[in-house]
Amino acid sequence: MNELATKYNPQDVEDKWYAYWMEHDLFHSVPDDREPYTIVIPPPNVTGVLHMGHMLNNTIQDILVRRARMTGKNACWVPGTDHAAISTEAKVVAKLAAEGIEKHSLSREDFLRHAWDWTDKYGGIILKQLRKLGASCDWARTAFTMDETRSKSVIRVFCDLYEKGLIYRGVRMVNWDPQALTALSDEEVIYKEEQSKLYHLRYKVEGDDRYIVVATTRPETILGDTAVCVNPDDERYSWLKGKKVIVPLVGRAVPIIMDSYVEMEFGTGCLKVTPAHDVNDYMLGDKYNLPSIDIFNDNGTISEAGGMYVGMDRFDVRRKIMEDLEAAGLVEKVEDYVNKVGHSERTDAVIEPKLSMQWFVKMESLAKPALKAVEDDDIAFVPAKFKNTYRHWMSNIKDWCISRQLWWGHRIPAYHLPGGGYVVAESDEEALVKAIEKTGNSALSLDDLQRDPDCLDTWFSSWLWPISLFNGILDPGNEEFRYYYPTSDLVTGPDIIFFWVARMIMAGYEFVGDKPFGNVYFTGIVRDKIGRKMSKSLGNSPDPLDLIEKFGADGVRMGIMLAAPAGHDIMYDDSLCEQGRNFCNKIWNSFRLIKGWEVADAAQPESSRLAVEWFDARLNATMAEMADLMGKFRISEALMALYRLFWDEFSSWYLEVVKPAYGQPVDKTTYNETIRFFDMLLRLLHPFMPFITEELWQHLAERKEGESIMYAQLPEPNEADARLISDFEHLKEVVAGIRTVRKQKQIPQRDALELNVQSRHDSRLDPVIVKMGNISSIVVVEEKNPAAAAFIVGKAEYSIPLADKVNVEEEVAKLNKDLDYYTRFLAGVEKKLSNEKFVANAPEAVVAVERKKKADAEEKLATIRASLAALTK
RNA sequence: GGGCGAUUAGCUCAGCUGGUUUAGAGCGUCUGCCUUACAAGCAGAGGGUCUGCGGUUCGAAUCCGUAAUCGCCCACCA
Numbered sequence: 028m029n030e031l032a033t034k035y036n037p038q039d040v041e042d043k044w045y046a047y048w049m050e051h052d053l054f055h056s057v058p059d060d061r062e063p064y065t066i067v068i069p070p071p072n073v074t075g076v077l078h079m080g081h082m083l084n085n086t087i088q089d090i091l092v093r094r095a096r097m098t099g100k101n102a103c104w105v106p107g108t109d110h111a112a113i114s115t116e117a118k119v120v121a122k123l124a125a126e127g128i129e130k131h132s133l134s135r136e137d138f139l140r141h142a143w144d145w146t147d148k149y150g151g152i153i154l155k156q157l158r159k160l161g162a163s164c165d166w167a168r169t170a171f172t173m174d175e176t177r178s179k180s181v182i183r184v185f186c187d188l189y190e191k192g193l194i195y196r197g198v199r200m201v202n203w204d205p206q207a208l209t210a211l212s213d214e215e216v217i218y219k220e221e222q223s224k225l226y227h228l229r230y231k232v233e234g235d236d237r238y239i240v241v242a243t244t245r246p247e248t249i250l251g252d253t254a255v256c257v258n259p260d261d262e263r264y265s266w267l268k269g270k271k272v273i274v275p276l277v278g279r280a281v282p283i284i285m286d287s288y289v290e291m292e293f294g295t296g297c298l299k300v301t302p303a304h305d306v307n308d309y310m311l312g313d314k315y316n317l318p319s320i321d322i323f324n325d326n327g328t329i330s331e332a333g334g335m336y337v338g339m340d341r342f343d344v345r346r347k348i349m350e351d352l353e354a355a356g357l358v359e360k361v362e363d364y365v366n367k368v369g370h371s372e373r374t375d376a377v378i379e380p381k382l383s384m385q386w387f388v389k390m391e392s393l394a395k396p397a398l399k400a401v402e403d404d405d406i407a408f409v410p411a412k413f414k415n416t417y418r419h420w421m422s423n424i425k426d427w428c429i430s431r432q433l434w435w436g437h438r439i440p441a442y443h444l445p446g447g448g449y450v451v452a453e454s455d456e457e458a459l460v461k462a463i464e465k466t467g468n469s470a471l472s473l474d475d476l477q478r479d480p481d482c483l484d485t486w487f488s489s490w491l492w493p494i495s496l497f498n499g500i501l502d503p504g505n506e507e508f509r510y511y512y513p514t515s516d517l518v519t520g521p522d523i524i525f526f527w528v529a530r531m532i533m534a535g536y537e538f539v540g541d542k543p544f545g546n547v548y549f550t551g552i553v554r555d556k557i558g559r560k561m562s563k564s565l566g567n568s569p570d571p572l573d574l575i576e577k578f579g580a581d582g583v584r585m586g587i588m589l590a591a592p593a594g595h596d597i598m599y600d601d602s603l604c605e606q607g608r609n610f611c612n613k614i615w616n617s618f619r620l621i622k623g624w625e626v627a628d629a630a631q632p633e634s635s636r637l638a639v640e641w642f643d644a645r646l647n648a649t650m651a652e653m654a655d656l657m658g659k660f661r662i663s664e665a666l667m668a669l670y671r672l673f674w675d676e677f678s679s680w681y682l683e684v685v686k687p688a689y690g691q692p693v694d695k696t697t698y699n700e701t702i703r704f705f706d707m708l709l710r711l712l713h714p715f716m717p718f719i720t721e722e723l724w725q726h727l728a729e730r731k732e733g734e735s736i737m738y739a740q741l742p743e744p745n746e747a748d749a750r751l752i753s754d755f756e757h758l759k760e761v762v763a764g765i766r767t768v769r770k771q772k773q774i775p776q777r778d779a780l781e782l783n784v785q786s787r788h789d790s791r792l793d794p795v796i797v798k799m800g801n802i803s804s805i806v807v808v809e810e811k812n813p814a815a816a817a818f819i820v821g822k823a824e825y826s827i828p829l830a831d832k833v834n835v836e837e838e839v840a841k842l843n844k845d846l847d848y849y850t851r852f853l854a855g856v857e858k859k860l861s862n863e864k865f866v867a868n869a870p871e872a873v874v875a876v877e878r879k880k881k882a883d884a885e886e887k888l889a890t891i892r893a894s895l896a897a898l899t900k
Numbered sequence: 901g902g903g904c905g906a907u908u909a910g911c912u913c914a915g916c917u918g919g920u921u922u923a924g925a926g927c928g929u930c931u932g933c934c935u936u937a938c939a940a941g942c943a944g945a946g947g948g949u950c951u952g953c954g955g956u957u958c959g960a961a962u963c964c965g966u967a968a969u970c971g972c973c974c975a976c977c978a
Contacts, residue, residue, distance in 0.1 A: 241978085256978095602928080609938095682937085763943090766943060848922095864959090
């Protein structure tokens with residue numbers, strides 16, 4: 028088998044095994060008697076490409092799913108994509124624009140045809156990329172938020188909520204994206220701190236030669252001013268009561284209103300009121316019945332209503348109007364000012380608050396059971412700290428603006444009637460029936476009904492995902508839904524806790540009456556080495572596919588997982604992947620070693636028998652530790668435990684002990700046990716590193732066609748012999764001591780040495796010491812041989828007689844160092860024990876530990892003193 | 901403005917209800933080694949007054965208070 032390359036080459040195996048798994052349909056799940064384990068993928072944007080965040084997220088899901096499969100569960104990981112209304116529509120609009128086609132020069136139907144073409148062309152690339160990663164998704168179940176079942180589910184839910192009175196339509200101040208030309212929900216607005224200016228403008232008082240100064244960050248909106256507001260308690264302005272001021276440049280006289288909303292300390296204490304373009308001003312306008320002048324077109328240019336600068340962009344106007352105000356002597360001063368500006372999450376355009384007719388969902392009643400479920404840990408958040416964030420949002424929840432002025436998405440199933448009013452229905456036919464019923468006009472035809480032009484927020488389909496994937500909205504009694512729902516774990520980023528997680532929980536209780544999942548694992552955000560978020564614009568995000576090419580999928584998975592505790596951001600660096608790749612190589616070479624052995628019908632050496640016994644215990648201990656850690660979603664710690672088991676215990680110790688001398692065969696018993704261990708290690712590794720483990724597992728024994736490590740089971744660990752494990756730890760130190768002596772005295776490994784030992788309690792593992800240290804014999808001595816190099820392990824002193832090679836002074840110095848250390852250590856323990864309060868108050872067990880420490884230290888000191896005496900007599 | 905979280909070795913992090921021989925791991929660093937599985941490796945070594953200050957306690961990285969720094973979330977001061 029040593030014709031195998033000395034280096035593992037992932038490219039030779041990855042695609043091969045993925046194809047094998049697919050060919051044998053190993054990812055597919057159907058309901059059966061086993062316990063289900065279900066994960067639904069957070070659907071990536073249909074036209075997106077894989078980035079580091081997906082990489083982390085999907086690696087975790089694959090680990091959970093593969094492990095579940097290997098512990099006897101019926102694991103089902105459902106993949107799919109999201110239509111991503113705004114961002115997909117934006118991409119299509121941009122593509123059309125590049126071809127010289129304006130969106131609105133097309134009919135809705137033609138535009139949608141282009142959008143579907145685009146989706147067919149670029150859609151699902153990301154799912155193909157996930158295969159490179161090894162994702163064991165049940166591809167036969169691949170869904171799309173705009174496929175038939177999901178679309179019908181969305182419409183059904185809309186109608187249901189409408190019937191329940193939880194959906195309403197009305198004119199409200201909403202977040203307007205002037206680039207995407209649509210309303211957004213509050214969650215889709217990202218506030219960014221920006222360096223801007225605070226402009227102090229002079230408003231002349233009507234019929235007076237005085238003026239007042241108003242501070243604003245948005246001078247262009249004076250075109251829509253319909254009042255100026257001051258605090259009623261502000262004595263500086265009490266003289267203004269009942270007066271009017273003239274809006275600069277515009278020349279409109281507007282009233283002074285007085286409201287305690289205005290902070291006297293801020294700016295000049297005078298607030299200009301533009302009800303159409305600011306949420307608070309809207310509130311004031313409402314309260315004081317002010318006119319509202321909408322000065323913007325939908326695209327952010329000045330409208331006719333603005334009266335000046337018509338057609339100019341809002342930011343150009345800001346510059347221009349300041350010039351004009353300056354020229355007119357109406358600018359008091361301009362200050363630097365840092366404020367927060369809302370940007371569209373999808374297009375990054377600066378949000379414009381805008382009054383418009385939109386559809387909303389009343390959230391309060393939906394939030395109640397969803398909040399309780401998380402409070403009660405019926406749905407567990409990992410890490411739990413996100414409960415705080417969730418609680419806060421849920422208990423201050425606002426109505427959800429669900430309409431978007433887009434064409435790409437689920438069209439709102441509302442039909443406007445000729446004489447005003449509307450009906451909501453799941454189909455055109457039903458709408459007509461309802462319309463006739465409502466109007467009493469039996470002559471109505473479909474042509475008389477105007478379907479509402481708006482689409483629904485993307486998240487209005489995503490929040491149904493765990494339900495609609497199993498057709499639980501349209502057919503809640505179906506077998507699959509009853510089997511797979513509620514799903515087990517959800518793995519996602521904390522950035523979509525409100526967008527998605529919270530809403531799925533609400534949907535679960537509202538539409539099914541049960542939670543959508545049991546645990547939510549929040550991943551960290553992948554950052555670069557210096558802590559910056561990975562982003563396209565910074566160019567600091569590696570392409571995951573390049574990494575897979577370079578380090579292998581297993582190496583990348585391993586590397587990224589080593590650094591990823593739940594909820595902690597991860598600092599990505601290529602060295603992590605290198606570590607993963609190196610580990611693959613280590614596994615590969617261990618395999619080469621074992622497969623290179625010749626097997627003989629010989630007696631098993633005692634050292635090998637002991638090593639087998641020990642490693643069996645070690646393996647079981649780690650299996651138990653991993654099960655515990657995985658149960659707590661401490662995945663990276665479980666992986667680290669396994670990494671160390673394989674590398675430090677199995678490769679560095681077990682294999683070195685049982686490895687036959689060069690050219691010698693290995694006995695059959697040891698060989699079989701070694702294969703058994705390797706098989707079990709591969710199983711443990713498989714969820715983390717699916718490809719290399721499949722490759723080696725297939726080589727390890729004859730396998731039937733279609734057989735796979737994917738379904739090799741992980742047994743419950745046995746009770747591990749803790750005593751044997753700790754004895755072996757002692758042994759490792761002894762061997763290390765021998766190695767140190769060899770190194771210091773420049774004695775090659777091939778020269779056998781005698782080992783002396785004093786005050787030792789156990790000789791059970793001596794054959795292993797003999798083999799690992801190349802020891803000719805272990806001799807128990809009463810007194811230290813002065814011509815021997817010594818070292819202490821635990822309470823025992825070991826020494827290697829070396830005659831002339833030993834420098835007595837050095838040995839004495841070494842012993843004195845130990846003497847000093849343990850003397851001080853003993854002093855510390857004695858101090859504790861002589862403290863009456865400690866002995867009186869500390870638990871008995873703790874005191875006993877200290878007494879044991881004291882006794883051990885005294886015994887050790889006695890040994891050291893005796894050796895020193897022997898050396899210096 | 902409110903809240904939450906963090907601060908432990910050069911880096912990334914464990915350290916769970918205070919008491920595991922005077923704080924652990926991985927990576928990196930340094931020193932030897934091309935030893936017949938693996939230099940993507942092997943054998944070793946060094947490295948921390950647990951962010952500062954105060955408190956509680958027989959005992960504090962761990963609990964409390966406080967300050968600083970960083971991060972995140974929420975909020976209608978233009």
